[in-house]
Amino acid sequence: MQNKNLTRREREKLRYRRQMLAAALELFSEKGYHNVSMHEIAKRAEFAIGTLYKFFKNKEHLYKALIMEKAAEYHHTLSGVLSREGDVLTILKDYISAKAGVFADDVATLRLYFAETRGASFNIKSGLDQDIRNLYDELIEQLASTLKKGIRKNMLRDLNPYYMAVALEGITNAFLLCWLEDPERHSYEANAPVIGDMFLKGVMAE
Amino acid sequence: MQNKNLTRREREKLRYRRQMLAAALELFSEKGYHNVSMHEIAKRAEFAIGTLYKFFKNKEHLYKALIMEKAAEYHHTLSGVLSREGDVLTILKDYISAKAGVFADDVATLRLYFAETRGASFNIKSGLDQDIRNLYDELIEQLASTLKKGIRKNMLRDLNPYYMAVALEGITNAFLLCWLEDPERHSYEANAPVIGDMFLKGVMAE
Amino acid sequence: MQNKNLTRREREKLRYRRQMLAAALELFSEKGYHNVSMHEIAKRAEFAIGTLYKFFKNKEHLYKALIMEKAAEYHHTLSGVLSREGDVLTILKDYISAKAGVFADDVATLRLYFAETRGASFNIKSGLDQDIRNLYDELIEQLASTLKKGIRKNMLRDLNPYYMAVALEGITNAFLLCWLEDPERHSYEANAPVIGDMFLKGVMAE
C-alpha cells in the first residue's frame, strides 16, 4: 500500500529501514535500551554504523521510530475492532481476543510495549513518552466510548466508563505479563475467555 | 524503634545510608537507572563519591538495596492485611485500600516498583530481578490463597484463584498508574471503592 | 618486507599500531606500568583514547603485546646466532656480541626486558608472565644445548650445561645493567670481549 508509486531506490530504502528497525527491536527487547549499542544494532542489521545514522538521527530517534511504528500498528488493529458495528459485549470480547492476537507472534514488541506504557522506560529522554501516551490515551478513550454506548443501552452498569476502560486494560495487561513471563504455563489466548468473563461479570448490568 | 541499642555512630551511619538511598530513589525514579551516575547520587546526597562506595559496593548493589528495602516494606504491609482474620470481602477491600496507602506519599517508589515488577527493567544485570520477583510472587500467592478461602466459603465464584489474584493486581496497578500520571485527576484512594466494586462484582458468587 | 601485499589502509593501521607501541614503550620504560595511564599513552602517540582501545583491548593487552613483540625480536636474533654451524667458542662469543647489539639502540626495551625476566614485575596480572618466561626459558635451553655440544667435544668442562647457561646469562645481564645505568662509563659492547674471556676461561676445558 505505502509502497505504491515509489521508485526502486525508495523501496529499497524502506526495506533497509525495516531491517534496521527489526534488528533494533530484537536487541532492545532482549537487553533493554541502555544495554544495546548502536554498533550492535548496525551489525545485527548488517549495515555500517554510518548508514544507520543516515536513517536515524541518533539512538533516541531510532528508538522512538521503532516504538511509534509498533504503537501505530497496535493502535490501528485494536481501533479497528472497537469501531465495528454491533453488540457491545461482542465487541469487548473481540477486543480482548484481538489484543492477544496482536502480540501472539511478537513477544519482542510486547516487552517494549510494557517498558513504555508502564512508564518504566523513564523518559529515555522525555518527549518520546508523550507521543506514545497520546496514542495510548486515544485508544483508552475509544474503549471508554464503546463502554459508554453499553451503558446507554443498559447493558453495562452505570460506572465511570473511563475507569472501566482502565480496569479492562489493567486486567488484560496483567495476563499478557503472565504470559510473557512464562508462555508455557499461562496462555493469554486460552485465558481470554476467563478474562472477559471476569471483567464483564464485574461491569454488566444485571 | 530500630534505632534502639545503637551507638551514636551506628545511628549516624543509618541516617547516612537513608540519605543516600533517598537521593538515589529520587534520581532513579526521575531518570531511570542508566541515566543516573554515581557521582550524581553522591552529589544529591551531599557525600563524596568514595563515601557512597563505602556504603554500597557498587551501583548495582545500591540499586538492589533500594529496591529490596522498599519491596520488603510494601510486602510486609500488604502481607499483614492479607493475613488478618475475618470476612474475605472485607480483607479484599482492605487490601485495595492498603495498596493505596503504601504508595500514597511515595510516588518515586511507585515508579520504581512498576519498573521492576513489570519486568521492564530488563534485568539491570540479572540476579536482582529474581529476588524481587520472588517477593512479588509470594504476595500473589498469598492473595490467591485468600481468594481460595472465599471460594471455599462460596462467597466467590469458582474461578482459578491465581488468575483472580492476577486480575486484581492488574486492576489496582492500572489505577495506580493513572494516579501516577496525573495525581490531580485520578485519585487512587478516592477510587479504591470503585475498583473494589468492579472487581468484587466480577468474582463474587451470586 | 612485512608490508607486502597489504592495502594502504592495512599498512596505515600497522603504522598506527607501531606508533602506539612506541609511545607505550617510552612511557612504560620511563615510569613503569602502573605509573602510566592509558590517556597518557594515547596523548603521547597522538591518538584519541578510543582509538587506542580499538587497537588494544585494554591496558594489559597493550602491555603484553609490547613485551611479546620485543621478546620475539630478541629471541629470534639470539636464537639465530645459537643455531649457526661452527666452533662452539665462536658461537658463544658471537652470542655475547649479539646480545649487545640487540639492545644497543633500544635502552627502553632493555629496561622492560629486565622488569619482566627478573620477575620483578610481579605478574602485572598473571598470564603475561608465563608467556615471556617460556620464551626466555626456551633461549636458555638452546644456550644450554650449545654448551652441551662444547662439552661433548671436550672443549668445555663437564659442568651442568643448564647452570653454565644461567651463569652466562647472569654475567651478560649484569654488564647490560651496568651499561643501562651509566652508558657513558660502561659500554657493554666494548666489554663484550672481557665478559667472554672471563666466562670462557671459567668453563673451558684445559
Place this chain on the structure above:
Amino acid sequence: MQNKNLTRREREKLRYRRQMLAAALELFSEKGYHNVSMHEIAKRAEFAIGTLYKFFKNKEHLYKALIMEKAAEYHHTLSGVLSREGDVLTILKDYISAKAGVFADDVATLRLYFAETRGASFNIKSGLDQDIRNLYDELIEQLASTLKKGIRKNMLRDLNPYYMAVALEGITNAFLLCWLEDPERHSYEANAPVIGDMFLKGVMAE
C-alpha cells in the same frame, strides 16, 4: 642493642614500626608495590590506617623505609664477610655462601631486592632509587677492592676488578633468581660451590 636506653613507650613504638614493616614486606613481596593498598597493610599489621600514617608520611616513605632497612642488613652482613682478614679465595667463597644465607630464610626480601636492584621498580617515584643504588655500589666497590688484593697477590688474573665484581654479582644473582623461581629444583646453597668454581676458574691466575 638499639633498644638500650629507651623508654617503654619508645620501645613499643619501635615494635609497632617493625610490625608494620613486616606486614608491608609480606604484601609488597607477594603482589608488588602498586597492587598493595595502604589499607591492606594497616589491616595485616593490625593497626588503624591513621596509625600507619603516623609512622610513615606516605606510601612511598613506607616503601623506602622498608627497602633501606633490609638493604642495610644485607649490606652489613656481606660487608662483614668481605672485611675479614685472610685468603682472598676463602673470602670469596665465604661471600658467595653468605649471600645464600642472607636470603635463605627471607624470600620476600629477595623478591624486593631484585625488584629494586634490577631497576625494575621503575623509580617508584625516584629519589629512592639513588639511596639503594649507593648502598649497592658501595658493596660492589668493597668486593672490587677484595678482588684487587687478589690481583696484587697474583692469585687472580689482572682484569678490571670492578668488572670482575660485576660478573660475580651477575652470576650469584642469576642463581638466586633460579632458586627464587623454583626453590625445589635449584638450591642456591647446594650450587654455591659450582658458582664459586666457575667464577674462580674464570678469574684465577694459572
Place this chain on the structure above:
DNA sequence: CATGAATGAGGGTTCATTCAT
C-alpha cells in the same frame, strides 16, 4: 551514497591521604 576509523565526553570505581573524635 555507504562506510567504518577516529573521536572524546562521561561513567563506574579505587585508594592515598586527612582530620575530627
Place this chain on the structure above:
DNA sequence: AATGAATGAACCCTCATTCAT
C-alpha cells in the same frame, strides 16, 4: 595518641556520534 570515616583526584574503559574516503 590512636582511630577510621570521609574525601575526591585519577584511573580504566565504553559508546554515541562524526566525517574523510
